[in-house]
Amino acid sequence: MLHGIRNLIYYYSLLTLTLEGAHNMAFELPNLPYSHDALADNGMSKETLEYHHDLHHNAYVTNGNAAIAGTEWENKSLEEIIVGTYDINAVAQNGIFNNISQLWNHNQFWEMMGPGNSSMPSELENSLIENFGSIDDFKTKFCAAGAGQFGSGWCWLVSDKDGSLKITKTENGVNPICFGQKTLLGCDVWEHSYYIDFRNKRPVYLTNFLDNLVNWENVASRM
Numbered sequence: 001m002l003h004g005i006r007n008l009i010y011y012y013s014l015l016t017l018t019l020e021g022a023h024n025m026a027f028e029l030p031n032l033p034y035s036h037d038a039l040a041d042n043g044m045s046k047e048t049l050e051y052h053h054d055l056h057h058n059a060y061v062t063n064g065n066a067a068i069a070g071t072e073w074e075n076k077s078l079e080e081i082i083v084g085t086y087d088i089n090a091v092a093q094n095g096i097f098n099n100i101s102q103l104w105n106h107n108q109f110w111e112m113m114g115p116g117n118s119s120m121p122s123e124l125e126n127s128l129i130e131n132f133g134s135i136d137d138f139k140t141k142f143c144a145a146g147a148g149q150f151g152s153g154w155c156w157l158v159s160d161k162d163g164s165l166k167i168t169k170t171e172n173g174v175n176p177i178c179f180g181q182k183t184l185l186g187c188d189v190w191e192h193s194y195y196i197d198f199r200n201k202r203p204v205y206l207t208n209f210l211d212n213l214v215n216w217e218n219v220a221s222r223m
Helices: 002-024 046-068 078-086 095-111 122-132 135-148 202-213 216-221
Strands: 153-159 167-170 182-188
Touching: 046 095, 078 095, 095 167, 122 135, 122 167, 122 202, 135 153, 135 182, 135 202, 167 202
Parallel strands: none
Antiparallel strands: 153 167, 153 182
C-alpha cells in the first residue's frame, strides 16, 4: 500500500513538472534593454515606448500564445513557427504567423536601438561601403525602402544566402527569416512606431532612426 502511494506521488510530481514546463514554454514580453525614457533625447519618446512596447508588443505576445495553444506549434521556437507558418503565396498571412513574427520582430527592434551615440564598428562600415558604395548611399537606400513600403511593414538590412548585404522591405509582419536571410537591422514602419513623435513624416523618422537611434555595435554583432 505504502509502495503504491509512493508511486502515485512520484507520477503526480512528474505530471506537475511536465505541466509547469509546458506553461513555462509560453512566450513572454521581454523587458526593454533601457528605460522607457532613455531614447527620448534621440527622437523616440517615453510615450511611444509605453504604447509600442507595453501595449502593441505585449498584444503580439498574448495573441501569439493563444493562437499556438494546443497546436503543433506549441513549444516550438519563434523561428520554427515563423518558417513553418509563412505562406509565400498568401495574400494575407494567418493569425499564428502574424503574431509570432511580430513578436520576434519587436524582440530584435528594441535590441537594435540604444541611448547615446553609437559608433559604427569598422567591419560593418567596410561591408556597407563594399555593398552600397558609401555609408550615405546605404542610409539613402534604407530610408527609401522604408518610405516606399506601402502601408504597414518593415525595412531591413540583411545578409543574403550568398553573404552579400541587401536592403529589403516587407509588408506587415513578414521578416527576413521567411526568405532564409540573416537579419542585421530592421526598422518598424507601422504608424504606431512613429506617429506620436513624427506624425505622418515617415522619412524623417527613418533618417532619425539611422542617425540617432541605431545601436551599430548590435548590428555588427549579427554579421
